[in-house]
Amino acid sequence: MTMILYFLILFVELVILILVAVYGVTLLFSSAMGAPYVPTSKKRIDEILKEARLKKGQTFLELGSGDGRIVRNAVKQYNVSGIGIDINPTLTFIARLYAKKEKLKNIIFKTQSVFDTDLAKAHVIYLFLMPQLIVKLLPKFSQLPANTLLISHGFKLEGWDKKLYKVVKTEPFSTFFYRA
Numbered sequence: 001m002t003m004i005l006y007f008l009i010l011f012v013e014l015v016i017l018i019l020v021a022v023y024g025v026t027l028l029f030s031s032a033m034g035a036p037y038v039p040t041s042k043k044r045i046d047e048i049l050k051e052a053r054l055k056k057g058q059t060f061l062e063l064g065s066g067d068g069r070i071v072r073n074a075v076k077q078y079n080v081s082g083i084g085i086d087i088n089p090t091l092t093f094i095a096r097l098y099a100k101k102e103k104l105k106n107i108i109f110k111t112q113s114v115f116d117t118d119l120a121k122a123h124v125i126y127l128f129l130m131p132q133l134i135v136k137l138l139p140k141f142s143q144l145p146a147n148t149l150l151i152s153h154g155f156k157l158e159g160w161d162k163k164l165y166k167v168v169k170t171e172p173f174s175t176f177f178y179r180a
Helices: 002-032 042-052 069-078 089-101 131-141
Strands: 059-063 081-086 107-111 124-127 149-153 164-168 175-179
Touching: 042 069, 042 124, 042 149, 042 164, 042 175, 059 069, 069 081, 069 089, 069 107, 069 124, 081 089, 089 107
Parallel strands: 059 081, 059 124, 081 107, 124 149
Antiparallel strands: 149 175, 164 175
């Protein structure tokens, strides 16, 4: 009996180690693709969403959604439709689990590159991406429908100064609000 218990504990430890290793590898993958996973605090999320002045029925798209905390809060608090996009399948899976646990219906998460994402139907686009990735996305942003709200947490959009209408200065990252 003790031998079976020993092997069971050993098996459980092995499974945990494998899961941690897979999670670590996917985080390294995200970083290599230009968007490391850096979660935003609940307080900062609430401040950002309040400033966005979301309206019921809008579509809120989060590029680099990680565990989906921003888009999930937007859906919960403001009754918008939510779309989370992340290249990391592990984080997308975790985001789906959280959304299911919270019984959120009006939300989907996709594992895909932000470059393959259709931005045209979004009313609000939120991103917290590295500057070099943002620079590569700028041509896609120039094709957004008029009045699309673009929120960049952490980094300014180069060349979009005329479309910048609000900056919320906070440490360590400010948030920049633009209108396409």
